[in-house]
Amino acid sequence: MRTHRGISLTYGLLETLGQSIVIGDFDKDGFPTEAELCAKFGASRTVAREAVKMLTAKGLLSARPRQGTKVEPITQWNLLDPDVTRWLMERQYSNKIYREFTEVRLAIEPVAAALAAQRANKADIRAIRDGLNGMRDEAADHDAALLADIDFHVAILKASGNPFFLQLRALINTALRISIGLTNKISGHTASIPAHEAVLIAIENGDAVGAEKAMRAILLESLELLASFNPETTH
Template sequence: MPVFERNFNLSHRMTHELGKSIVCGEFGPNDSLPTEAELCERFGVSRTAVREAVKMLSAKGLISSKPRQGIRVMPQEDWNIFDSDLLRWSLEGNPSMRVLREFLQMRIAIEPEAAALGAQFARPERIKAVGDALERMRNAKADTDEALQADIDFHISILYTSENRFYIRMRDFIRTALSVSIRHTNVIKGNPDAVIADHAKVYNAIESRDPVAAKSAMLALIEEALGFIEQELANSGEEM
């Protein structure tokens, strides 16, 4: 573990390093973390900084700190996996195909309905944002950061078209899920024009105020990506 420079917020840096280590599997469920004194020595920080980092990680559901029990890693089902930090650490940790499958399964439960709501309730400026993102996808070179960001913005814009604050608040999850999965599924599909055409079907349906078509087009888009991941899992022999 690195000794941090003094001019950084030490407790936040510790939270990042320890949290990422847990999410990436360096520590398993019910494993004990180093003692408070050991953490102070390894990071070169005060007990106050260590205690603040422990509080932040406890609030995210990653660890439990109790007298006489020390600091222990909690089971994954107790983690606040929608927390933006946990999502980012999952991304930085190069998640497995199984994690990508879980991302896509969750997206199926969110985005098709958001698209349907968008076709019914979206304000014109919300629909325009979707169209603008689609145009950026068309203009970007394939497999570039610009293309990736335009694709992500397309999907986030659709959450906003729903005019539903609960769907909109899923933006961090969707952004992280897409940042990971698009790099895999678009490469497997291998046809940038077809990717754009599939996204255009969603946009056109929302613009036409056709909720059934919007939901169907978004569902087809995500189900195809999920199929790619399922095939990769089968080919790799990972446990289904």
């Protein structure tokens, strides 16, 4: 097996196996044994073992002598691991996963905005404003506007001063790409600038309650917009 796109064999196999596990490819026949893995993917034992070890570290696999390697139930997966989140995104879209993402965002982001209102320094606020300005300036270019939107939300997580909140950036990234991807299909709608601006202003004013409410409004609006496109998305 040759390296793929400059990625090492181990990381290539990690990606392949991670995606396959998340899709459910091994649900029928169980996960291959070490020897089978090597044969199936043309990998050396070293590569196969190290990929399996990384997947084990992310909670997707467990291995024991004689018993073999098996896929863990989803309750054991580190769903907030950036790789796992991405693999979940790369498999076919489902209303269920989008709703779950949004529920997490509705829990975290308003609280993060409230904390940001209390703690943001000048650099934090500049980063948030840069995101907002990017959304405005790139309104014509959907991809660029999406990136600016992501920057806006991540900047607020950062400004919360709580590193655990920042852990959700991969999830937000994923959720926004899904959301924007779908809403663009409808009408080329771009996220509401005034709603985002309200969050920024509240944070600048140190208005924690206002920032929390404004952020919640953004997420609910996005959820409703999606529901209008795809009614069963609501629940």
